[in-house]
Amino acid sequence: MATVTEAGKGEAEWEVKIPEKKLKDRLFYENLKAMVIDTQMCSRCLTCVSICPSELIVNEEDIVDFPNYEEKCLDCGACVRVCPRYDYKPKSGLGDYIEFTAGKSKRFKGQDGAMGTEFIFSAIDMGLIDRGLFVDRDEQWRTSVFHVRGKEQLEKLPLGGTKYVFADILPELKKAVMFSKVGVGVVGTPCMVSGVRKLQEEYPVFREKVKLVVGLFCTENFHYNEVSKYLIEKGVDFSKLIKTDIMKGKFVATMTDEEVKFKVSQLTSILPSGCNVCTDFTAVESDVSVGSVGSVAGFSTTVVRTEVAKEIWDYIKKMGNAEVGEGKVEELDFLINHKKEREKNIKQ
Amino acid sequence: MKKVGTPEYDLSDKLKYHISALSTAAKEMALPLNITTHYPRERKRQPDCFRGYMLFDPERCISCFQCSFVCPANAIWMKDAPSGRYYPTVDYGKCIFCHFCIDSCPGGALRTTKIHDVAYKTMDEMFTSTEEMIEPPEIIREDEGVVDYVIDKEDLSLKRTKEKDELIVDIEPSQGVPMVSVCVDRGSCLACKVCDMICESGAVSSVVEEATMTVKMAIDAEKCTGCGLCVKECSMQILRLVRK
Numbered sequence: 001m002a003t004v005t006e007a008g009k010g011e012a013e014w015e016v017k018i019p020e021k022k023l024k025d026r027l028f029y030e031n032l033k034a035m036v037i038d039t040q041m042c043s044r045c046l047t048c049v050s051i052c053p054s055e056l057i058v059n060e061e062d063i064v065d066f067p068n069y070e071e072k073c074l075d076c077g078a079c080v081r082v083c084p085r086y087d088y089k090p091k092s093g094l095g096d097y098i099e100f101t102a103g104k105s106k107r108f109k110g111q112d113g114a115m116g117t118e119f120i121f122s123a124i125d126m127g128l129i130d131r132g133l134f135v136d137r138d139e140q141w142r143t144s145v146f147h148v149r150g151k152e153q154l155e156k157l158p159l160g161g162t163k164y165v166f167a168d169i170l171p172e173l174k175k176a177v178m179f180s181k182v183g184v185g186v187v188g189t190p191c192m193v194s195g196v197r198k199l200q201e202e203y204p205v206f207r208e209k210v211k212l213v214v215g216l217f218c219t220e221n222f223h224y225n226e227v228s229k230y231l232i233e234k235g236v237d238f239s240k241l242i243k244t245d246i247m248k249g250k251f252v253a254t255m256t257d258e259e260v261k262f263k264v265s266q267l268t269s270i271l272p273s274g275c276n277v278c279t280d281f282t283a284v285e286s287d288v289s290v291g292s293v294g295s296v297a298g299f300s301t302t303v304v305r306t307e308v309a310k311e312i313w314d315y316i317k318k319m320g321n322a323e324v325g326e327g328k329v330e331e332l333d334f335l336i337n338h339k340k341e342r343e344k345n346i347k348q
Numbered sequence: 349m350k351k352v353g354t355p356e357y358d359l360s361d362k363l364k365y366h367i368s369a370l371s372t373a374a375k376e377m378a379l380p381l382n383i384t385t386h387y388p389r390e391r392k393r394q395p396d397c398f399r400g401y402m403l404f405d406p407e408r409c410i411s412c413f414q415c416s417f418v419c420p421a422n423a424i425w426m427k428d429a430p431s432g433r434y435y436p437t438v439d440y441g442k443c444i445f446c447h448f449c450i451d452s453c454p455g456g457a458l459r460t461t462k463i464h465d466v467a468y469k470t471m472d473e474m475f476t477s478t479e480e481m482i483e484p485p486e487i488i489r490e491d492e493g494v495v496d497y498v499i500d501k502e503d504l505s506l507k508r509t510k511e512k513d514e515l516i517v518d519i520e521p522s523q524g525v526p527m528v529s530v531c532v533d534r535g536s537c538l539a540c541k542v543c544d545m546i547c548e549s550g551a552v553s554s555v556v557e558e559a560t561m562t563v564k565m566a567i568d569a570e571k572c573t574g575c576g577l578c579v580k581e582c583s584m585q586i587l588r589l590v591r592k
Contacts (some may be wrong), residue, residue: 013566014534020561053540053583076540178585204535205584 018077028067028077029056032086037064039347040273041085044223045188047195048079050170051203057166059247062223062272081202084194088096090277091194092340094332095284100303100312102295102325115290115300116187116214124150128308129183129211131176135167140238142224143167147176157232164244165224170195173210183211189218190280197285212308215283217301219246219335220275222267230270236260270316277346281339282332288313294332299325301332310329353430370539383497383506390493390508394462396517399553401448401463402438404481408457409435410548413574415449415458424449427478433548437459440466441474456521463487484516511580526592527574529567533586539563543587552578 012184025032036042042064049056049064054072056079066073080086100121105118107322120132143165169188173196176184186196193215199206201218228238240255246264253260283289286310294301304313316322357365385392411433416424420569423442426434436449450458456492462486468474489512496507529551531537541563544554551571555564569592 011531012569013536013564014537016534016537016539016563016565018556018561051538053538053542074540074542078538079539136403194510205533205583206536207587289382337499 005278019080021077027069027073027075027079028311029066029073029075032083033066034077034229035080036083036085039281041088041277041346042082043191043274043278044166044272045084045086045191045195047082047084047192047198048166049168050172050174051078051199054079055264060225062166062225082195084191084198085274085277088277088346090279090343090346091190091222091284092279092281092343093284093336094282094303094329095289095305097303097305098307098310099302100327100329101302101304101313102299102327103302103316104299104320104325105322107321113216114185115302116216117291118316118322119212119214119288119312120185120187121146121151122312122319122321123185123212124148125319126312126315127182128181128312129185131180131183132185132187133169133172134187135163135169137163141165141228141241145169145172147172147179164222164246165227166221170199173199178205179208180209184209185212185214187214187216188220188283189216190283190285191218191274191278193286194280194284195243212288212312213286215286215289217282217289217293217335218278219264219281219339220267220271220278222270223272224268226272227267229268231260234262244338274334277342279339279343281336293335294329295325299323301327303327350380364584374503377577381503383504385495385506388490391491391513393494393496393513394464396462396519397460398462399445399460401461401466401485402447402450402481403459403461403516404436404459405479406435406457406478406482408455409433410455410457410573410575411435412454412573412577414452414454414576416517417580418448418452420444420446420448429478435478436481437478438476439474440468440476453521454527454573455529456528459519459521461516462513487515509591525574527576527589528569528572529574529576529578529587530590531565531569531586532588533584534565536545536584536586537565538584539565540583542583543567544579547582548575548577549573590591 008102104115108114108117125128236253242254245252287306289303290300416426421442421444423439424436493510494513498505498507541554544552549571551568553566
């Protein structure tokens with residue numbers, strides 16, 4: 001509870017600017033639906049779901065939905081204020097960076113996520129943040145988000161392992177921001193990174209609390225229901241599945257007794273429409289991007305973009321928590337261009 | 349370090365204490381002192397504010413949920429009344445009689461009684477609905493007198509009076525600390541107007557100005573009862589209760 005001295009800081013009267021409606025005389029949600037969801041532009045980053053004071057949800061078909069919105073929508077405009085695709089300015093390329101390098105975490109095992117985990121944990125060790133958000137999975141490879149507050153939680157949790165499935169990180173981010181006293185660190189795909197930046201642009205509380213945003217290299221990501229159905233058809237048994245990976249244009253699902261391989265291009269049938277208009281491969285808006293492309297096997301390419309990330313990277317090197325390798329910028333060009341080509345899919 | 353030993357008495361001290369003990373024994377033989385209350389034929393007189401069975405006044409209730417929020421035993425459950433408002437119900441199977449609810453009630457809708465001896469036949473009966481809390485429960489009394497413990501210099505004695513103690517007393521409702529809701533981070537306000545909708549006293553106002561595309565939010569400190577409903581409902585958690 002606030003004390004008397006804090007009373008001076010409080011406001012009894014204030015003004016809030018709301019955005020212009022593109023469709024006049026309609027609810028903001030109807031605007032969002034017409035401009036983003038129905039036009040297949042939605043990346044399902046869930047920034048809108050995280051900020052909605054009412055009941056904006058994700059339905060069973062993995063689409064952002066608002067049942068009974070005529071009654072329940074408060075028409076505050078928060079969803080269109082934060083949606084990265086409402087007024088879409090596609091970003092592409094490698095973006096600005098301070099250091100292009102590669103690393104291999106000594107503390108964490110796994111694929112590219114291990115380097116992201118290393119960044120979050122080092123930031124916790126430095127006292128820069130007191131909460132980190134990670135994506136976990138169950139036996140059926142369904143994703144869930146958990147909050148990490150210290151090293152002691154490490155041993156209990158199966159971290160790492162690429163899932164290729166969207167996780168509901170941003171709705172959890174809001175909770176983390178409310179609970180956090182120091183700051184929050186988060187790992188996400190480029191669309192989620194854009195969502196976080198949009199939240200920070202609009203609301204000071206996110207600007208103040210979200211200290212570290214780790215972006216992952218991403219060509220595309222899948223919705224759980226669709227990808228699980230597809231993989232079962234291909235003969236993947238989730239109970240035996242150890243890891244999934246995309247290597248040399250092939251999707252590889254490693255199980256305890258066998259391996260299922262097929263060309264990534266076959267997955268285009270279940271490619272989410274939101275990924276179809278995404279041109280950002282390297283998460284240009286993040287503090288630091290990590291991914292496997294551009295470095296030798298076992299290492300993760302690490303693109304340090306901001307001072308905060310640089311500080312953490314120096315700390316990681318100082319503490320010897322990661323082996324430092326070499327990153328090759330030119331190896332990224334193919335995928336950067338591959339994603340840039342999707343620009344033509346964007347209808348204005 | 350100082351060692352503490354047994355006190356040393358001389359002969360005159362020993363004699364004095366022995367005589368005192370003998371005289372007490374003689375006094376008890378002649379006039380035995382009994383400090384046991386003969387309940388239920390008589391009751392001990394309790395202070396007016398002694399924590400007991402609770403009564404509820406819906407007229408004063410502002411449906412702020414403070415009682416159920418503060419209850420450490422989770423005994424208070426807010427239920428919707430036909431009037432569309434929420435009123436408390438108490439599960440006496442859980443209640444620990446701390447009366448934090450009464451102390452924190454901003455409107456003074458809850459008050460205590462001196463009823464401490466309550467009997468129920470089943471666990472379900474211990475769940476007390478709002479209606480049951482408005483009127484005092486049926487009281488069966490066999491007592492004809494009250495006892496007061498009198499502490500004089502040397503002893504505790506009992507004073508018996510032939511009268512019935514009033515179990516339901518009129519106590520001034522607690523005034524509480526006058527609080528007011530303020531916004532501590534207006535930049536993070538969504539203008540979702542939930543605070544305006546939830547406010548019972550009409551202290552929060554939100555006006556949409558179509559021309560400039562702004563929402564004017566305001567909290568009237570005069571009207572605000574400090575119930576904290578808006579503070580709890582605010583989706584961005586940017587409202588705080590501060591002293592008026």
